[in-house]
Amino acid sequence: MSASGESVSLEYRPVFPPQSTVVRERSLTPEEMEKLGNDRVLVSDFKQQKLETDAQKNWDLFYKRNTTNFFKDRHWTTREFDELKNCRESEGQKLVLLEAGCGVGNCIFPLLEEDLNIFIYACDFSPRAVEFVKKNALYCTERCLAFQCDLTKDDLQANIQVGTVDVATLIFVLSAIHPDKMQKSLEQIYKVLRPGGIVLFRDYGLYDHAMLRFKSGNKLGENFYVRQDGTRSFFFSREYLAGLFQNAGFETLVNEYVLRETVNKKEGLCVPRVFLQSKFRRPVHS
Incomplete structure (x- = not known):
């Protein structure tokens, strides 16, 4: 499954001011509350069953159209997640990382360049994405x-030995999975x-601009919504995400909303972006 794209719904070039982290969801305007309240038709x-059946095909078509050009390389991961540098028990320890939902490698290749003492397992739902990697x-x-690998049904242990991964990343991945199957995916990683x-998590938060842009008929x-290309996106609350991880056996270390505004001065646009940035741990005595 691809990291489903922090910029999928934005067609203009953004400028990012400093972000803030909060524990409460973003407050909606009266207009936004009315829009969400009126969007009740599912x-x-x-069609929902067909979307689930065609999920892999839809992501493969996404990569056929966009190849390796859609997402930018994520050089920000070591800045946002210091565990990628600091979780080693000794200076010479090789870090073993799993990127679940690697896409075409926008996260793993910057990490491989920055850290010469790292081994990365990289899996994705889309065979085409894996070939690009x-x-x-x-x-x-x-x-x-x-x-x-389909995290919802394939066995990660076919490629990774039990209990050998130091850090797993889930960056814009879980939101693309049907809510009924998210739990299974987390249990696999556990x-x-x-x-x-540690699991390092970043994904769409409740009331993100992308959520508010969906028109009626996409719910x-x-x-939980579907895009025009058939790919899907879920928007997480802190409580919902924490419950998923806790039910899979994890401890919550950090679980916060990240708020920022995407600004385009030329177009006069300023839209609120909401992400969840979190860290969960498999208990030491597990």
């Missing part, structure tokens, strides 16, 4: 293993993490 069960000039089997291992369920 996509039919038949393997064709990258920086891909080296001594430092990275990329493989196709098994391959070592006791004390699949509470906080």
